Amino acid sequence: MNGNSYFITTSLFFIAIWLIFGIFFDKGYVTITQILAGVPLSFFPDIDHNFSFLGYRNLLTHSIIIWEIIYLFNPHFIFLLIILAVGFHCLCDTLWNKKKQHGFYTIKYIGLFNEEKKRWRYKGLSGGESTFWLASNFIVAIIQFVAIVLIF
Ligand SMILES: [Zn+2]
Secondary structure, three states: OOHHHHHHHHHHHHHHHHHHHHHHOOOOOOOHHHHOOHHHHOOHHHHHHHOOOOOOOEOOOOOOHHHHHHHHHOOOHHHHHHHHHHHHHHHHHHHHOHHHOOHHHOOEEEEEEEOOOOEEEEEEOOHHHHHHHHHHHHHHHHHHHHHHHHHO
């Protein structure tokens, strides 16, 4: 995805979240300084780029699962924010690469090194399944965020 448009979209998304929850719903703990931390945090899923064994668009990094487990044990707002940030990253990946939901851009489980061919091989989801996976992670993240922030 294009780095600049990604950065701008994510910033606008989190500013909107702040306006809605911090200002309109007057949730004192939803501060602009805290909400903007969601922007750099949303870059986390692409950390898989740096590890051959994960494969690009790894199932675990392009998912809120890790952060849900952390949030379960540490119910702090910052982890809810990370879940939303990672979920929004997943949404952006489906929106901006609609035509690219194949090969390089699909979700991979884990890489296996092929000794003969001296290269990494990846098994993973199909294009449609990848889109479904990414979209579901965002939907769960946004519903959870809205529900919890409105209740507490
Ligand atoms: Zn990504």
